[in-house]
Amino acid sequence: xxxxxxxxxxxxxxxxxxxxxxxxxxxxxxxxxxxxxxxxxxxxxxxxxxxxxxxxxxxxxxxxxxxxxxxxxxxxxxxxxxxxxxxxxxxxxxxxxxxxxxxxxxxxxxxxxxxxxxxxxxxxxxxxxxxxxxxxxxxxxxxxxxxxxxxxxxxxxxxxxxxxxxxxxxxxxxxxxxxxxxxxxxxxxxxxxxxxxxxxxxxxxxxxxxxxxxxxxxxxxxxxxxxxxxxxxxxxxxxxxxxxxxxxxxxxxxxxxxxxxxxxxxxxxxxxxxxxxxxxxxxxxxxxxxxxxxxxxxxxxxxxxxxxxxxx
Amino acid sequence: xxxxxxxxxxxxxxxxxxxxxxxxxxxxxxxxxxxxxxxxxxxxxxxxxxxxxxxxxxxxxxxxxxxxxxxxxxxxxxxxxxxxxxxxxxxxxxxxxxxxxxxxxxxxxxxxxxxxxxxxxxxxxxxxxxxxxxxxxxxxxxxxxxxxxxxxxxxxxxxxxxxxxxxxxxxxxxxxxxxxxxxxxxxxxxxxxxxxxxxxxxxxxxxxxxxxxxxxxxxxxxxxxxxxxxxxxxxxxxxxxxxxxxxxxxxxxxxxxxxxxxxxxxxxxxxxxxxxxxxxxxxxxxxxxxxxxxxxxxxxxxxxxxxxxxxxxxxxxxxxxxxxxxxxxxxxxxxxxxxxxxxxxxxxxxxxxxxxxxxxxxxx
Numbered sequence: 173x174x175x176x177x178x179x180x181x182x183x184x185x186x187x188x189x190x191x192x193x194x195x196x197x198x199x200x201x202x203x204x205x206x207x208x209x210x211x212x213x214x215x216x217x218x219x220x221x222x223x224x225x226x227x228x229x230x231x232x233x234x235x236x237x238x239x240x241x242x243x244x245x246x247x248x249x250x251x252x253x254x255x256x257x258x259x260x261x262x263x264x265x266x267x268x269x270x271x272x273x274x275x276x277x278x279x280x281x282x283x284x285x286x287x288x289x290x291x292x293x294x295x296x297x298x299x300x301x302x303x304x305x306x307x308x309x310x311x312x313x314x315x316x317x318x319x320x321x322x323x324x325x326x327x328x329x330x331x332x333x334x335x336x337x338x339x340x341x342x343x344x345x346x347x348x349x350x351x352x353x354x355x356x357x358x359x360x361x362x363x364x365x366x367x368x369x370x371x372x373x374x375x376x377x378x379x380x381x382x383x384x385x386x387x388x389x390x391x392x393x394x395x396x397x398x399x400x401x402x403x404x405x406x407x408x409x410x411x412x413x414x415x416x417x418x419x420x421x422x423x424x425x426x427x428x429x430x431x432x433x434x435x436x437x438x439x440x441x442x443x444x445x446x447x448x449x450x451x452x453x454x455x456x457x458x459x460x461x462x463x464x465x466x467x468x469x470x471x472x473x474x475x476x477x478x479x480x481x482x483x484x
Numbered sequence: 485x486x487x488x489x490x491x492x493x494x495x496x497x498x499x500x501x502x503x504x505x506x507x508x509x510x511x512x513x514x515x516x517x518x519x520x521x522x523x524x525x526x527x528x529x530x531x532x533x534x535x536x537x538x539x540x541x542x543x544x545x546x547x548x549x550x551x552x553x554x555x556x557x558x559x560x561x562x563x564x565x566x567x568x569x570x571x572x573x574x575x576x577x578x579x580x581x582x583x584x585x586x587x588x589x590x591x592x593x594x595x596x597x598x599x600x601x602x603x604x605x606x607x608x609x610x611x612x613x614x615x616x617x618x619x620x621x622x623x624x625x626x627x628x629x630x631x632x633x634x635x636x637x638x639x640x641x642x643x644x645x646x647x648x649x650x651x652x653x654x655x656x657x658x659x660x661x662x663x664x665x666x667x668x669x670x671x672x673x674x675x676x677x678x679x680x681x682x683x684x685x686x687x688x689x690x691x692x693x694x695x696x697x698x699x700x701x702x703x704x705x706x707x708x709x710x711x712x713x714x715x716x717x718x719x720x721x722x723x724x725x726x727x728x729x730x731x732x733x734x735x736x737x738x739x740x741x742x743x744x745x746x747x748x749x750x751x752x753x754x755x756x757x758x759x760x761x762x763x764x765x766x767x768x769x770x771x772x773x774x775x776x777x778x779x780x781x782x783x784x785x786x787x788x789x790x791x792x793x794x795x796x797x798x799x800x801x802x803x804x805x806x807x808x809x810x811x812x813x814x815x816x817x818x819x820x821x822x823x824x825x826x827x828x829x830x831x832x833x834x835x836x837x838x839x840x841x842x843x844x845x846x847x848x
Contacts (some may be wrong), residue, residue: 269819273694275701276563278818281529297702305558306551403685
C-alpha cells in the first residue's frame with residue numbers, strides 16, 4: 173500500500189511539473205514583447221543605402237549570386253542555404269533554410285518587401301502564402317541552361333532599377349557564350365570526357381545526362397562518355413574502364429584526401445586513355461556547376477583545359 | 485497485461501484508484517492541450533503575438549486595411565492557425581493509431597507501420613517525388629499541389645487493404661500473418677524506395693529525405709479541410725472500439741467468450757488506423773515516435789484501460805506534436821528544422837528515462 177501511494181504521488185508530481193513548465197512557457201509566449209521570440213539575427217544586417225530601400229530575401233544560389241554581382245547585396249536581408257556563391261553571402265546574411273522547404277513565417281520574419289526566388293522554391297503552400305502577403309514575389313525563369321542565365325540577370329536588374337548594370341553583365345554573359353560557341357565550332361575532334369563527383373567505397377560517382385555537369389561538358393565542346401547514365405551514378409572500376417574517357421573532370425576539394433589522389437588510386441582509371449596520359453581537370457564546384465553569372469567563364473576555362481591546343 | 489474487471493463490465497466494481505487517477509489525467513491533458521495550442525498560436529519567428537489577434541480578425545473581416553493588421557492576419561489566421569490544427573490532428577491520430585495497434589497485436593512494440601500504412605504511403609510519396617515530373621504528369625495535373633499528399637494517403641490505404649486481404653482466410657484475420665506480411669511489405673517498400681532513390685536526381689533525393697523527416701511548414705486551410713472528415717470518423721468510431729480493445733487485452737479467445745465480434749473489431753481497427761496514419765502522413769510526412777511513446781506514457785500513468793488510454797493518448801499526442809512543432813519553427817529561425825528530428829531528440833531520452841525509472845512496477 174505504501175508503494176502504491178508513493179507511485180501515485182510520483183504520477184501527480186510528474187503531471188504537476190509538466191503543467192508548470194507548460195504554463196511558464198505559455199506565459200512567456202503570450203506576454204513576451206513582439207520580437208522576443210524572433211530570429212537570433214537582427215532583421216536588418218546590411219546598411220541600407222536609402223531608408224526606403226527594398227528588403228530582399230534571395231532564394232536560390234543563382235538569385236543570390238546575381239544580386240551580389242549587380243551590387244544589390246546591401247538590400248538583401250536573408251538568403252537560403254543554396255546561396256553558396258559568393259561565400260560571404262551565407263556568413264553575413266540570415267539563412268531562411270533550404271529553398272524547397274521554406275517556412276512562410278520564417279521568410280516573413282525577415283521583414284522582406286521583395287522575394288527573389290528560383291523557380292524551384294517551395295513547398296507550393298508556402299509560396300502561395302508568401303504571394304498573398306503584402307510583398308513582391310519575383311520568380312526567376314526556370315531550367316538550368318546557358319540561355320537563361322542572361323535572362324535572369326535582366327529580370328533582376330529591371331526589378332531593382334539596375335538596368336544599366338544588368339544590361340552590361342547580361343551582354344557580357346551572352347558575348348561569353350558566343351565566344352564559347354565560336355571556339356566550340358573550331359574543335360575538329362571532340363574529346364570524350366567524364367565528370368567524377370567523388371569517390372565512395374572505391375567507386376567513382378559519375379555524371380550522366382540531366383546533370384549540370386553534362387551541360388557543362390557539352391558547352392565546352394566535349395562528349396560526355398557517360399551519356400548512357402542518367403543523373404549521378406556510382407560506377408565500378410570495370411565500367412569506368414569501359415567508358416574509356418580521354419579526360420576526367422572533377423571538383424577541387426580541400427582536405428587530407430583530394431579528388432586527384434582518390435581518382436589516381438582507382439585501378440580502372442589508370443588503364444583509361446585519361447589515366448595513361450594523366451589528363452585530370454580540376455575546377456571549383458560552384459563555379460563549374462552553379463549556373464550563376466560566371467557560367468560562360470567556367471565553360472571557356474573548361475574548354476581551354478580540355479583543348480590546350482586551341483590557345484587563347 | 486493487468487486489467488481491472490471494471491474495464492470490461494462497467495458497474496461491476498467500485499471505482500479503483502487507477503480510474504480516479506485516469507479521470508484526473510484526462511482533465512490535466514485537456515488543460516495541457518489548451519496551453520499547447522495557445523503557445524503554438526503565439527510563437528513564431530515574426531514575433532507577432534496573440535495580442536494582435538483582434539486587429540488580425542478585423543483585417544480578415546475587412547474592417548481594417550492597415551498593412552500591419554493584414555500581416556498579423558496572414559501570420560495568425562493563415563499560417564499559425566492551420567498549422568496548429570494540423571499538428572493537433574496528426575499528434576492525436578498517430579498516438580491513437582499506436583494505441584490501437586498495440587492493443588490489436590497485444591505487443592507494446594507495435595506501431596502503425598506494422599500494417600503497412602507508413603510503407604505504402606512512403607512508397608507512393610517517393611514514387612511521386614521521383615517520377616512525378618516525368619511519368620505521372622497526368623496525376624499532377626489532376627491534383628495540383630495536393631498530388632503528393634493524395635498519393636501518400638492512397639498508397640497507405642492500398643497497402644493496408646492489400647495486407648488485410650492477404651491475412652484473411654475464410655473470413656478470419658490471422659494477426660500473426662498480418663504482422664509478418666506487414667514486415668515483408670515494409671522490406672519490399674524499402675527496396676523499391678531505394679531503387680527510386682538511386683534513379684532520382686539530387687533535388688529529388690533531397691526532397692524525399694526531407695519528406696521522410698516530416699514538417700508542418702506546408703500547412704494550409706485546404707489541408708485542414710481535407711483532414712476534417714478523417715478527424716470526424718475517428719472521433720465517431722473510437723468509443724465503439726473500447727470494449728473490443730479491452731477484451732483483446734485478455735486474449736482473443738477470452739475476448740470471444742465475452743461476446744465480442746472479433747472479426748468486425750479487427751477490421752475496424754485496421755481500417756481506422758489506416759485512415760488516421762494515412763491522413764497524418766499525407767499532410768505532414770513521416771513523423772515517428774508519437775505512436776509508441778504517447779500510449780506507453782499513458783499506460784505508465786493510468787494503466788491499460790482503453791477508456792482512458794484512447795482519449796488520453798489523443799490529447800497528449802496532440803500536446804507532444806504541438807510542442808515539438810513550436811521548437812521546430814523557433815530553433816533555427818528564420819529557417820525551420822524538420823519536426824521528426826525534434827521529436828526523436830527530445831522524445832527518445834525522456835522515454836528512456838521513464839522506462840528505466842518505472843521499469844520495476846510497470847505492466848506494459
